[in-house]
Amino acid sequence: MNALFITIGQNLFFVFGLLACAGAAAMVLSKSAVHSVLSFLFSMIMVAACFLCLSAEFLGMAQLLIYAGGIVVLFLFVVMLVELTKYKEKSLFALQTKWSIPLILVAMATFAYTMKSNLFNAPASVALTLPPDLVQGLSVSAQNAQSVSRGLFAGFLLPLEILSVILLVSLVGALVLAKSERVA
Amino acid sequence: MISLNVVLFVSSLMFFIGVAGVLIRRNVLIILMSVELMLNAANLNLIAFSRQSGTVEGQAFALLVMGFAAAEVAIGLALVVALYRRKDTIQADDINLLNG
Incomplete structure (x- = not known):
């Protein structure tokens, strides 16, 4: 046991x-x-x-x-x-199920064949590192959130700003799409 | 310790379950959840490669992917609600106006 x-x-x-x-x-x-x-x-x-x-x-x-x-x-x-609840009597699965199941199985077999060649069998456990100009005053292995945030703001500043704009657009878009027409 | 192959196996299994959910279900809500599942499998891969190479860029990018997934879910669910208001159904097979 x-x-x-x-x-x-x-x-x-x-x-x-x-x-x-x-x-x-x-x-x-x-x-x-x-x-x-x-x-x-x-x-x-x-x-x-x-x-x-x-x-x-x-x-x-x-x-x-x-x-x-x-x-x-x-x-x-x-x-x-x-x-x-009113669709309970209808069939659960889509019309193309009998075509899609073999397709998925073929895709899985392809992926299994790729993995059989042991491409990535390295034991993956390297300690996290940061570029030396970002490390100051930080123990990278112990402070995961701080390390990720420094990496984020050093390398992904523009994607982060674009993400904030996209979140704003999705907020407005969700409001517009889900608005009931009687109110408008 | 966790070898990278194990992570790749788990995430590919999860990805293919998501693909199966998108392809075989009729309910639009479940299709959206399956898309989320595929994004999570990709996140798992990003984190595994970040751990293997010892750099934090993979984890930072996974955080960005999570934000995009949240935006996508908000828009998708608003579309589902609008679809239900207009067509009175959320079954993917019933939405066939573009069917030539």
């Missing part, structure tokens, strides 16, 4: 990743939309745990806040707004 726990602890990333994939499969296959959203929530929490296993602490917490806190609640509200 103890040896089992030790083995699981060493492969914690794999466990969390498989749980995330199981949640994703439950999301795709479940009948009710609310069950789908809850499986999506489970999957997102497990992905956050994967990020923590990869020692990306800040991104794990951001994943929890953005996905589990924001996006899932948004999806739940839309499920509540949109009445889904």
Whole structure:
């Protein structure tokens, strides 16, 4: 039993990743939309745990806040707004299912063949580093959020500003699109 | 320790589940969630490569991807609500006005 726990602890990333994939499969296959959203929530929490296993602490917490806190609640509200019960008698899957399943299987086989060549089998665990002019007063291995923010503002300043404009546009666009026509 | 192949395996599995969700489901809400799933698989890859090369650029870019995903979800859900108001359905097969 103890040896089992030790083995699981060493492969914690794999466990969390498989749980995330199981949640994703439950999301795709479940009948009710609310069950789908809850499986999506489970999957997102497990992905956050994967990020923590990869020692990306800040991104794990951001994943929890953005996905589990924001996006899932948004999806739940839309499920509540949109009445889904009247389509219960209709078929769950789209018309092109019988074509798309073989397509997905072929794509998976191609990817598995690529990975079989062991292209990336290096044990991936290098400590994070920053360029020397950004490091001052910071222990990079211990302070993940500070290191990521310094890297972000050093190399991705313009994309960050563009992202802020895009978020503003999406805010206005969502308001315009979802506005009821009776008010207008 | 976690080898990069394991991360690539998990993220490719998650990506293909997302592709399957987009292709086989009729409900637009579930299609949107599957797109989110694919973005998350890409994020997982970015973080894994950042960890392998020891640079923080991958993690910074993953943060940007999260922001874009949030904007995309806001627009997508507003479209779903507008679609439901106008066409009274959110089933992808019923929205076939462009069908020649």
